[in-house]
Amino acid sequence: MDFIIITNNPRVRDEYGAKYCVLYQECSFDEILYAVRDKIHKGHKLLTHPLSGSVKPNETPYKSIMISAERGAMDNDSVILIEDAINMATSGKFEKYRQRQATLNQRILADFQMIDFFLITSGIESAQTGLMV
Amino acid sequence: MKTLELGYIHINDIIIGSESKVENGVLYVDEAAVKALVLEDEFLKDVHFDVAKPGESTRITPVKDVIEPRVKVEGPGGVFPGMVNKVEAVGEGKTNVLKGMAVVTAGKIVGFQEGVIDMSGPGADYTPFSKTINFVMVCEPADSLLATDPEATLPIDNEKKPEYERAVRMAGLKVAAYLGELAKNVTPDETEVFSTPNLKEGMELYPDLPRVVYVAMLQTQGLLHDTYVYGVDAKRTLSTMMWPTEIMDGAIVSGNCVSACDKNPTYIHENNPVVHELFKQHGKTINFVGVIITNENVYLADKQRSSDWAAKLCELLGVDGAIVTQEGFGNPDTDLIMNTKKIELKGVKTAIVTDEYAGQDGKSQSLADADPLADAVVTGGNANQVIILPKMDKVIGMLDYVDVIAGGHAGSLREDGTIEAEIQVITSATNEMGFNKLSAR
Amino acid sequence: MVKEIERTGLPVVHMCTVTPISLTVGANRIIPTIAIPHPLGNPALDHEEEKKLRRHLVDKAIHAFTVDVTEQTVFED
Amino acid sequence: MSFKVVHYINQFFANIGGEEMAHVAPELRDGLVGPGLALNNAWKGEAEIVKTIVCGDSYFAEHEKEAKEQILAWVKEINPDFFIAGPAFNAGRYGYACANVAIAVQEMGIPVLTGMYQENPGADYKNQVLIVATKDSAAGMRQAAPTMAKLALKIMKGEKLGASCEDGYMPNGIRVNFFEKERGAKRAVDMLIKKLADKPFVTEYPMPSFDRVEPGKAIKDMSKATIALCTSGGIVPKGNPDHIESSSASHYGEYSIEGVMDLTEEGWETAHGGYDPIYANQDADRVLPVDVMRDLEKEGVIGKLHNLFYTTVGNGTAVASAKAFAAEYAQKLVAAGVDGVIMTST
Secondary structure: OOEEEEEOOHHHHHHHOOOOEEEEOOOOHHHHHHHHHHHHHOOOOEOEOOOOOOOOEOOEOOOEEEEEOOOOOOOHHHHHHHHHHHHHHOOOOOHHHHHHHHHOOHHHHHHHHHHHHHHHHHHHHHHHHOOOO | OEEEEEEEEEOOEEEEEOOOEEEOOEEEEEHHHHHHHHHOOOOEEEEEEEEEOOOOOEEEEOEEEEEOOEEEEEOOOOOOEOOOEOOOOOOOEEEEEEEOEEEEEEOOOOOOOOOEEEOOOHHHHOOHHHOOEEEEEEEEEOHHHEOOOOOOOOOEOHHHHHHHHHHHHHHHHHHHHHHHHOOOOOOOOEEEEEEEOOHHHHHHHOOOOOEEEEEEEEEOOOOOEEEEEOOEEHHHOOOEEEOHHHHHOOOEEEEEOOOHHHOOOHHHHHOOHHHHHHHHHEOOOEEEEEEEEEEEOOEHHHHHHHHHHHHHHHHHHOOOEEEEEOOOOOHHHHHHHHHHHHHHHOOOEEEEEEEEOOOOOOOOOOOOOOOOOOOOEEEEEEOOOEEEEOOOOEEEEOOOOHHHOOOOOOOOEOOOOOEEEEHHHEOOOOOOOOOOOEEEO | OHHHHHOOOOOEEEEEOOHHHHHHOOOOEEEEOOOOOOOOOOOOOOHHHHHHHHHHHHHHHHHHHHOOOOOOEEOOO | OOEEEEEEEEOOOOOOOOHHHOOOOOEEEEOOOOOHHHHHHHHOOOEEEEEEEEEOHHHHHHOHHHHHHHHHHHHHHHOOOEEEEOOOOOOHHHHHHHHHHHHHHHHOOOOEEEEEEOOOHHHHHOOOOOEEEEOOOHHHHHHHHHHHHHHHHHHHOOOOOOOHHHHOEOOOOOOOEEEOOOOHHHHHHHHHHHHHOOOOOOOOOOOOOOOOOOOOOOOOOHHHOEEEEEEOOOEEEOOOOOOOOOOOOOOOEEEEOOOOOOOOOOOEEEOOOOOOOHHHHHOHHHOOOHHHHHHHHHHOOOOEEOOEEEEOOOOOOOHHHHHHHHHHHHHHHHHOOOOEEEEEOO
16 A cells, blocks of 8 residues: 655654655644545545554654555545544643644653654555455 | 463562562562563663552553453463464463453654553552553563764664563563463452354254354554554454364453553453353353454555455354454454445344543544444443543653643643543543443443 | 534535535535545546546536435435 | 512513503602512512513514613612512413513622523523522412512522522522431432432532534525534634633624635634644634535525624533523524524534
8 A cells, every 4th residue: 555654753764764655744733634634525535544642642743654656536534533633632631742843852752752653654554464454 | 262361360469578479369579580580681781670559649651551460270381482482373271360350561762652551549540450450560671772973862763662662572472371380370259151053053953043243353554553462463364264262262352552441451351251141141042153253454455355264254144243343443343344344245243342532522423434234333431531640649651641641632741630532542541442441322 | 514504494415525514414415525635526626637636526416405304315326 | 777678570460461551651650560569568668669660572572672771771860779570370471571671770789590490491581680480370479479588588688698509599599508307328328318319309410501502494595595604713803903812711702704705824813722623723614614515505505604703612511601602692693594504513
């Protein structure tokens, strides 16, 4: 399955950037969800769950999401999943984390990058063994 | 017929000293011996042991896993198969259990590591592990795991955290198995027998009872979000079936360290409350057919496959009803709804267990996914509820990062030592296997 | 939102790209549309063609008003 | 000192009469009347009904504005610590009156409580005002009065509200934690056993509403019909004069298209943050088909295009906040004589 990773995680960019198609942008957690949503509207299919990981939205500033490289007719399931995720992430209940992000030190940031990195890695492993979705 | 007898040995006290034995309800632990066992692992440099008892002014944090010591007395295999014993199938014969106590692994794996167990005070009401006598072990990483860059702010090299997580996970299981072994020849205070007929026997024994299966969803998203079954990382498995008693012998162990309130520690797998409640009704109101385990991967095609398989197994077994439980927040909600919907569409009635993230004010939508077919839901409560945890006289582990644990927010560790946080920081507070009485409406 | 309007007794035709969402929000007369960023248009067409496409969709909506429905109905071509 | 309470009841419970006396206008009486006795007794002096307002159900239904004004004026003057209405059981208009009066009093900053049967139309307001669930007839007074009295006193004392099932109010969308008698696994097994036996069971978390509304009747003659346009695609006049937010909309827009034949790039745009706005900004007819509707109007296919349109933002599934707006502008559409609505979504 050919895929694109949309991420704001520098570790994913550094480790996978040369190997896979990685679209890195320096932005917020929410903005990654929006970027993925716009791609889905253009016909890309969502391949990993946008709320992967038990770390809450904006508790971690990092998010990597995998979408199909191929574009087809817009996938309704992908639209619904990304919209539900956006609703959840922007509902206000994780707002406290957003304010906290500025206070996170390098050590914590590196840990959040690592968690996100391993979550997307498990997605890559699945994508490489399953040819069709 | 698959039959397992659990022998409960009630533990009233734990004494750390120079000898290991279980005598008159007291567990004596030879500190040097347990330490040597833990330090067999090249990735661990040191370990500290402590005991926390119910009612004490003690806080344990950050908690990684909680494990109940058990030992096979009769029957094939050993506890935690594929992890500390051979992969041989377990779940029959006799198993002794050290009841009323738990092994708790604590220590920082990542900077935002979470999990609080208060042995007294308001927080104690929310965690089941305030009621057990806890043998706590805090593991220190070996020098080889430490960051070499003198500029680094990290105590552990980022690349080596997976090794450290594995080392701490294994240390907990090894110690639990070691302590369990001490009770191998002790006569239990109490015994309980669990028998599961095979499909044919069950149909013959209880022709008129509705047949019920338990679908246990396991957290399998990646590092710190993993679950192991007979030593296999469950994210690389298809949905499959088990005897309920295999779980009681530790066939499922937790490698999940994130989201303290709704992760399923190994202890809760061993004492899976749904399995126990189904056994109580087995042969009376229902015929408990067995357990389906399925995973919660991040890759959407995996979700589709796994939920298709869970529903297909229900169909193949021809069951009438299913209990579905999940583990975690967000991503697993999607698996939960997919499983429930697909199982219902096979004509099998479901009841499901979850928890909620409804915001501190309780007004937000609780789950990331929903479906009208999920019409029988049990909730473990709203994880966003705010709680004030008073200062404790003693802290086992470390407190410095309480600021950054989930649900805590900037300034959550106050100067007077109290913590203002959401109950999601408390180990197993909103457990999604229905271990607790906490609920919400 | 569709439901809140229809609750007053007014018939509502919902023109929506993601039909499953339309079904979820309880619309009773549903016309599937082109794409999320341009439900009633297609920027790839020239202006006249695009308006013709839009007219076709709105004609379907007008037709939907005249049909008595008893359950959620998706008006396909 | 005890808390001062004002009680609202209808003509029937004031012993004035049944349906034949439902026309009576609001009346203020000293002390308690009828069911107030049971409440007062339950409070054991900690709170007391100082005045009772009696109003006929038909009167309230037909003169809601005047009735409310009069009632609010009295309440303002009395300035009680608490306002309690009903219980209305299954009496539809009484329940409607109780809920609406209570909401109005609540807006004055006075805590309120009412009670009724769950299928009473007034129970539709359960998310706006605290409503105790009662039986469907006045025979349920014996249970209802102590539950209402207890909850009222709790609120008067400023105590924290328990979960709906603990305190007896209808679930109001606010999730409250509490400890059950049995653990979750047992509750799940018990629930499944009931479900398997086709016996009634109550879910602890009702899925967000998937309720359905009866389809509106077909329009016989489109050539005489007034059709209104509404959109969740956030189309607004250029410059977004009302500052409709791009997400989590806090208000809706109402704009005139009087004389507008086509939504041009110069005049209109989208305020929606939920999709790539470039196409809608180029030509807003792609979201709100004003140009085509005008053609249909000219050709006589439809009678008239309504001169106002309503716009909100928020993607298809974020219906919660948009719901209240839609309910509000739906009333305006009905009042304006609109016959049918086209809602477009992105």
